Amino acid sequence: MTWEVLSIIGTIAFAISGAIIAMEEEYDILGVYILGIVTAFGGGAIRNLLIGVPVSALWEQGMLFQIALLSITAVFLFPNNLLKHWRKWGNFFDAIGLSAFAIQGALYASQMNHPISAIIVAAVLTGSGGGIIRDLLAGRKPLVLRSEIYAVWAVLCGAAIGLGIVNSAYELYSLFIITTALRVLSYLYKWRLPNRSLRAHV
Numbered sequence: 224m225t226w227e228v229l230s231i232i233g234t235i236a237f238a239i240s241g242a243i244i245a246m247e248e249e250y251d252i253l254g255v256y257i258l259g260i261v262t263a264f265g266g267g268a269i270r271n272l273l274i275g276v277p278v279s280a281l282w283e284q285g286m287l288f289q290i291a292l293l294s295i296t297a298v299f300l301f302p303n304n305l306l307k308h309w310r311k312w313g314n315f316f317d318a319i320g321l322s323a324f325a326i327q328g329a330l331y332a333s334q335m336n337h338p339i340s341a342i343i344v345a346a347v348l349t350g351s352g353g354g355i356i357r358d359l360l361a362g363r364k365p366l367v368l369r370s371e372i373y374a375v376w377a378v379l380c381g382a383a384i385g386l387g388i389v390n391s392a393y394e395l396y397s398l399f400i401i402t403t404a405l406r407v408l409s410y411l412y413k414w415r416l417p418n419r420s421l422r423a424h425v
Contacts, residue, residue, distance in 0.1 A: 229323045229330075240317050240320060262357040266328070343381035372409040
């Protein structure tokens, strides 16, 4: 049950995220649907490739595809005065998608009895892979590659599940809420990872 709920939450959040970024870039309706679908399912496709699951397994998620399409349609039909607030709520949807899919990816790898390293990689790729593809298709610098803390939260999800610290449904939902909150705090307060610039200082 926890798996299904997290899958639905992540799918809705990332489908909305991809659709709104497509509209920000003034894509046509086909572009909006493509970017929304790619954002919602891209991370899972990359994860499946790397942990040995056929990519065709994605096509078995008929209900999730329907949910994604409905979410994208709803956003596309939203009044402009509501969409103007995307800057305020966009990162929140992204944080929800990151948390839900990072946990889902870690659970997926854990159930296949992969080592902790693979569980962490699955968490990161599932949580941030769709966002990376979305940003690249939209001509933007991928959020996960900036100094802003993003993928670190997915790493922590993977580690918590891989080490057996989090097991029950209650613990998984708590991890989801904590991860989402940490991601929100990291962009509100501009927490940054160390970075080094090679640009010449004038």
